[in-house]
Amino acid sequence: MTRYFFHISQxxxxxxxxxxxxxxxxxxxxxxxxxxxxxxxxxxxxxxxIILNEHMEVRDEADALRLIISFHEVIEGQLKR
Incomplete structure (x- = not known):
């Protein structure tokens, strides 16, 4: 198991x-x-x-950036369903 940290940038x-x-x-x-x-x-x-250029950074235990999840991309993904 790996510990991941979820930081929110806004x-x-x-x-x-x-x-x-x-x-x-x-x-x-x-x-x-x-x-x-x-x-x-x-x-x-x-x-x-209003949702501006917000995103979530997912980092591992070594503080390496593993993912960036844009709030806008999540919204767009939901609208396409």
Whole structure:
């Protein structure tokens, strides 16, 4: 199991995930990250907030960047369904 950290970057600021979560694979971490982004986007929309150039960075235990998940790409993916 590898521990992955999910940092959120928005408006030039980054909210760091100091705890992270363990996953069996990077694909499992990606699935979790996309689900979390969907929930964040839904909460922002319900609150009437605008989604700008926000993204989630997924980093491993060595702080290596493994994924970048754009909020806009997640929204576009949902709209194509």
């Amino acid at each position: 408006s030039g600021q980054t909210v760091l995930d100091h705890e992270g979560d363990e996953f069996a694979s990077l694909d499992d971490a990606r699935t979790n990250a996309v689900k979390a982004v969907r929930e964040l986007v839904a909460a922002k929309i319900k609150s009437g907030l």
